[in-house]
Amino acid sequence: MPGIMYERHRPTLPFLETNLPPNTAHKIASEPSTHQPALRRSMRVSHALDRYGFSVTLSTIIVPSCYSQAVQHKCWQKAMQEELQALQDNHTWDLVSCPLVVKPIGCKWVYSIKLRSDGILDRYKARLVALGNRQEYGVDYEETFALVAKMTTVHTIIAIAASLGWPLHQMDIKNAFLHGDLKEDIYMAPPPSLFSSSTSVVCKLKWSLYGLKQAPRAWFDKFLTTCFASLLCKANMIPLYFFAQHILVLFSSLFMSMTLSLQALILY
Amino acid sequence: MKDLGSLTYFLGLEVHSSSSGVFVHQHKYAQDLIALAGLQDSSSVDTPLEVNVKFRRDDEDLLPNPTLYQQLVDSLNYLTITRPYISFAVQQVSQFMQSPRHLHLVAVRRIIRYLLGSSSRGLFYPAGSFIRLVAFSDADWAGCLDTRRSITGWCMFLGDSLIS
Numbered sequence: 502m503p504g505i506m507y508e509r510h511r512p513t514l515p516f517l518e519t520n521l522p523p524n525t526a527h528k529i530a531s532e533p534s535t536h537q538p539a540l541r542r543s544m545r546v547s548h549a550l551d552r553y554g555f556s557v558t559l560s561t562i563i564v565p566s567c568y569s570q571a572v573q574h575k576c577w578q579k580a581m582q583e584e585l586q587a588l589q590d591n592h593t594w595d596l597v598s599c600p601l602v603v604k605p606i607g608c609k610w611v612y613s614i615k616l617r618s619d620g621i622l623d624r625y626k627a628r629l630v631a632l633g634n635r636q637e638y639g640v641d642y643e644e645t646f647a648l649v650a651k652m653t654t655v656h657t658i659i660a661i662a663a664s665l666g667w668p669l670h671q672m673d674i675k676n677a678f679l680h681g682d683l684k685e686d687i688y689m690a691p692p693p694s695l696f697s698s699s700t701s702v703v704c705k706l707k708w709s710l711y712g713l714k715q716a717p718r719a720w721f722d723k724f725l726t727t728c729f730a731s732l733l734c735k736a737n738m739i740p741l742y743f744f745a746q747h748i749l750v751l752f753s754s755l756f757m758s759m760t761l762s763l764q765a766l767i768l769y
Numbered sequence: 770m771k772d773l774g775s776l777t778y779f780l781g782l783e784v785h786s787s788s789s790g791v792f793v794h795q796h797k798y799a800q801d802l803i804a805l806a807g808l809q810d811s812s813s814v815d816t817p818l819e820v821n822v823k824f825r826r827d828d829e830d831l832l833p834n835p836t837l838y839q840q841l842v843d844s845l846n847y848l849t850i851t852r853p854y855i856s857f858a859v860q861q862v863s864q865f866m867q868s869p870r871h872l873h874l875v876a877v878r879r880i881i882r883y884l885l886g887s888s889s890r891g892l893f894y895p896a897g898s899f900i901r902l903v904a905f906s907d908a909d910w911a912g913c914l915d916t917r918r919s920i921t922g923w924c925m926f927l928g929d930s931l932i933s
Binding site: 652655657659660661662663666668669670671673674675 | 771772774775776779782784786791850892895896898900925930932933
């Protein structure tokens with residue numbers, strides 16, 4: 502008596518079926534299908550990890566988990582339209598026909614609700630993320646490490662600022678990860694709402710997108726080079742101590758579910 | 770890019786600047802934590818830990834649901850940013866994150882009751898202090914009853930301001 506049989510489903514590729522010689526296709530079809538084991542799925546109820554913060558329970562609004570759910574509602578359609586518009590304005594990708602050797606990575610819509618500090622609904626938010634788990638090391642990405650601030654750094658900067666009487670300023674960069682430069686050529690399948698019928702056109706990414714493995718690093722590189730470029734041209738004209746004041750750039754990132762909000766704190 | 774003006778609220782830290790220096794505290798975060806533990810109406814205590822109490826891995830019964838314990842201890846860990854003096858107490862309870870027991874939860878609730886009386890305390894960075902790095906550290910000998918390992922503590926000052 503054999504034990505439980507595992508079965509791995511391969512995606513059915515249209516060209517595979519047509520390219521098969523007729524006798525093999527017949528052979529597969531004529532194989533006796535005596536025992537069809539049921540797929541075993543995990544019984545665990547999946548939920549967000551709520552150890553790290555105070556989770557807000559929203560009983561009245563249901564956040565959709567996939568595109569087919571969201572597309573039925575006006576509010577989410579509008580949010581997706583806004584995000585697509587922002588990506589197109591930013592010229593995040595070029596539409597090209599897919600090269601034969603490349604298998605494009607997928608993408609996914611992630612939905613969330615933004616609340617104001619008093620708990621009132623602020624806006625519906627939809628974000629298009631690339632499926633970074635389909636990226637291959639050495640082909641689609643290489644180094645992924647990105648620097649983040651330690652709390653000791655925050656303490657040190659506040660201590661120095663207090664001691665020398667510097668003012669502290671704060672700023673927020675919207676869609677920070679969309680500004681990173683990509684060194685690799687990454688092809689992504691177009692989002693489901695972009696074309697009504699299936700096409701062979703894919704998106705070749707020009708800027709990094711949320712979800713890519715190298716997105717934090719690409720953004721950090723961009724941030725650092727931009728800062729240094731603007732500081733160095735200032736430092737040519739003014740005494741060195743001014744440069745020393747500017748060079749203390751604190752950079753920190755906050756992971757909040759799939760959305761990444763980035764805040765940079767710069768001393769002027 | 771959005772300019773948020775001068776620094777007031779950053780990653781849960783509330784920052785107040787004045788001519789004498791910068792004061793950083795986590796009052797709102799502490800209040801949220803107390804509300805999460807449901808201890809708003811309890812009485813406050815003067816110390817975060819009982820004197821001469823050592824905790825062990827297998828004291829008493831396991832908690833049926835460890836999530837709240839883990840949530841509270843992680844939040845306390847974040848609170849040590851502006852309150853380094855509860856670090857030792859938090860270190861004691863965070864050893865049992867894997868399998869918390871009733872006695873450990875009692876210790877956590879005591880730390881939170883201590884915060885209740887002192888939720889607006891924080892760190893002060895004085896203006897005009899001389900920038901010089903000073904560090905202190907201390908260790909006990911085989912302080913942990915389960916593993917007989919030592920516990921180390923340290924603090925670092927930049928001038929008169931605590932940074933680590």
